[in-house]
Amino acid sequence: xxxxxxxxxxxxxxxxxxxxxxxxxxxxxxxxxxxxxxxxxxxxxxxxxxxxxxxxxxxxxxxxxxxxxxxxxxxxxxxxxxxxxxxxxxxxxxxxxxxxxxxxxxxxxxxxxxxxxxxxxxxxxxxxxxxxxxxxxxxxxxxxxxxxxxxxxxxxxxxxxxxxxxxxxxxxxxxxxxxxxxxxxxxxxxxxxxxxxxxxxxxxxxxxxxxxxxxxxxxxxxxxxxxxxxxxxxxxxxxxxxxxxxxxxxxxxxxxxxxxxxxxxxxxxxxxxxxxxxxxxxxxxxxxxxxxxxxxxxxxxxxxxxxxxxxxxxxxxxxxxxxxxxxxxxxxxxxxxxxxxxxxxxxxxxxxxxxxxxxxxxxxxxxxxxxxxxxxxxxxxxxxxxxxxxxxxxxxxxxxxxxxxxxxxxxxxxxxxxxxxxxxxxxxxxxxxxxxxxxx
Ligand code: PLP
Numbered sequence: 001x002x003x004x005x006x007x008x009x010x011x012x013x014x015x016x017x018x019x020x021x022x023x024x025x026x027x028x029x030x031x032x033x034x035x036x037x038x039x040x041x042x043x044x045x046x047x048x049x050x051x052x053x054x055x056x057x058x059x060x061x062x063x064x065x066x067x068x069x070x071x072x073x074x075x076x077x078x079x080x081x082x083x084x085x086x087x088x089x090x091x092x093x094x095x096x097x098x099x100x101x102x103x104x105x106x107x108x109x110x111x112x113x114x115x116x117x118x119x120x121x122x123x124x125x126x127x128x129x130x131x132x133x134x135x136x137x138x139x140x141x142x143x144x145x146x147x148x149x150x151x152x153x154x155x156x157x158x159x160x161x162x163x164x165x166x167x168x169x170x171x172x173x174x175x176x177x178x179x180x181x182x183x184x185x186x187x188x189x190x191x192x193x194x195x196x197x198x199x200x201x202x203x204x205x206x207x208x209x210x211x212x213x214x215x216x217x218x219x220x221x222x223x224x225x226x227x228x229x230x231x232x233x234x235x236x237x238x239x240x241x242x243x244x245x246x247x248x249x250x251x252x253x254x255x256x257x258x259x260x261x262x263x264x265x266x267x268x269x270x271x272x273x274x275x276x277x278x279x280x281x282x283x284x285x286x287x288x289x290x291x292x293x294x295x296x297x298x299x300x301x302x303x304x305x306x307x308x309x310x311x312x313x314x315x316x317x318x319x320x321x322x323x324x325x326x327x328x329x330x331x332x333x334x335x336x337x338x339x340x341x342x343x344x345x346x347x348x349x350x351x352x353x354x355x356x357x358x359x360x361x362x363x364x365x366x367x368x369x370x371x372x373x374x375x376x377x378x379x380x381x382x383x384x385x386x387x388x389x390x391x392x393x394x395x396x397x398x399x400x401x402x403x404x405x406x407x408x409x410x411x412x413x414x415x416x417x418x419x420x421x422x423x424x425x426x427x428x429x430x431x432x433x434x435x436x437x438x439x440x
Contacts, residue, residue: 003044006031030404035062038420038428040404049428051398051405052415056225056257057288060337061417067289067333074329083111083323090328097335098294101266103275106296110315111323115256115282116150118293119218122252122278123154124317125297126216129250132304132313138215141175142206142249146182148226149218149254158218161226176210178203180224181232184371184380197235204239207247216250216278221268222373225257228411229378231371234272241274250277250301256293260284260334261342261418264351264374277301287334292327341419351375353422354414357429361436378413390439397435403428 011025030048032040038061040048053059060067074090081088095109110125112118123141130138141158143149149159156165157172165172179202188195207217221237224230244251253276258268262284265271269279278301282293305313321327341347355372362370362379370379381391391407398405405412414432416425 001043003031003042006043030399037061037063038417038424046402048399048402048404049424049431050416051403051428051432052413053417054288055283056262056415057283059260059262059284059418060287060334060341061419064287064289064337066337067287067330070329070333071289071326074326078325080321080324080326082320084318088323088325088328090325090332091323094323094328094331094335097332098281098296101335102279102296103267103269105275105298106279107299108297108302110295110297110318111328112293112295112319113291113321113324114150115254115280115293116152116155117319118256118280118282118295119149119155119158119252119254120152121295121317122218122254122280123158123216125278125295125301125315126250126252128313128315129301129304130215137213140173140210140214142203142210142214142217143175143177144203144219144224145177145180146227146230147180147218147220147224147254149220150256175218176206176214178206180227180230181236182227182230183232184230184369195233195235197233197239200236200239204243207243207249211247211249214249216252217244218252218254221253221255221258221276222263222271223258223268223376225376226408228380228408229371229376229413231373231376231378237269237272237274241272241276244277252276252278252280254280256280256282258376261338261347262374262376262415266338266342285334286327286330287337289330289334290324290327291321292324292331338418346422347418350418350420350422350425353425354416354429357426357433358414361429361433364433365436375418376413376415378411381407381410381412383410386440393439394432394435397438398431401431401434403431403435405432 031043033043034041038050040050078088098109099107110121112121143158147159149155153172156168158175160174179199181199241251253269255267259281269276277298279296286292305315307313351374354377358377359370365385366382367379381387388410391410391412395405395407
């Protein structure tokens with residue numbers, strides 16, 4: 001089947017997420033038929049470097065033989081069974097492993113299929129936790145402006161983005177939004193900056209005023225990804241943990257995007273040395289091979305769901321495919337691989353290479369403080385340099401040269417697999433550099 005035929009069949013019946021229908025139908029979009037390592041291969045014979053790990057999840061590269069083998073092995077043994085009222089070994093082993101690897105004190109795991117569902121569970125668990133304790137007035141959440149936590153209605157409430165979510169404005173329960181720690185636009189930013197996390201004052205004010213009506217604060221630790229790769233200091237999280245302790249609020253860390261090595265440590269919270277009460281994980285959990293997510297909770301939260309005499313406190317929540325055995329087996333194999341990949345010196349070198357390469361390109365575009373943490377690096381195409389329209393042109397040019405990226409407005413970023421070979425990373429950087437030069 002040739003490209004044109006696939007294109008016709010696609011546009012006849014497939015509805016693509018986050019995609020403007022009319023311009024998409026007319027465009028020559030990539031149709032990927034196989035992938036290997038950091039390369040996608042299209043039906044019309046092109047190889048594309050995957051600069052965004054296929055929506056931030058294929059952290060270990062495509063078709064990793066050990067992940068493929070784990071899936072094959074499990075698929076021949078047990079494909080699915082429910083977790084409501086029964087269990088199976090892969091889910092037990094995976095829950096054990098996650099508890100061992102996560103920040104201390106997160107003792108139980110509930111599985112789901114997508115990041116949004118992990119967040120949705122986190123929000124509902126927080127609400128019911130307070131309900132279990134008899135504090136039924138705590139029905140609101142505090143989150144950060146421009147944060148993103150998924151597309152289900154609960155998640156939209158805590159991650160409201162006007163451009164995406166205005167049709168749902170009247171049905172979501174909006175959070176109270178503290179100022180985003182947007183270092184790039186911070187007036188104190190500069191080479192000699194001594195950050196005292198002044199932006200935290202907005203969070204403090206909200207918590208002081210509203211803590212009695214709130215169940216939890218939810219944030220994306222270290223990096224507000226969809227907001228435009230806003231990377232912020234660990235000190236913000238340390239203050240937030242202390243503030244939540246002071247006012248008795250739960251802290252939910254949404255590491256759906258940044259978990260599993262992306263920020264340089266297995267979990268971003270570990271860089272701040274904090275333990276959230278609830279941790280939401282997804283995307284990279286299976287190395288991006290199969291849909292799976294997880295919500296980890298503290299022992300105090302888990303124990304609050306035990307029956308109290310006649311009073312039942314069951315959490316009536318769950319998805320058909322939660323803890324699916326094949327996905328669990330893939331996740332166990334992925335966790336072993338993260339440990340190996342992140343232990344090597346090459347991982348440290350790769351992070352440095354990404355940082356340096358992106359810095360050089362950014363400076364040529366007039367962004368003198370590109371942001372980077374771990375294997376995430378981004379720069380801004382300022383209005384004077386062409387802004388969001390130029391960023392789109394850069395992405396288009398990169399695509400024709402064999403690199404797939406997806407700018408967030410005027411922000412261009414690379415989020416490659418954690419085990420990208422250094423020569424492939426250099427190639428990505430070279431294409432990006434060329435795309436910047438070729439577009440004006
Ligand atoms: N939370 C964060 C921080 C995310 O970045 C995302 C997706 O990008 C989600 C939640 C939602 O995850 P999913 O798209 O798997 O539902």
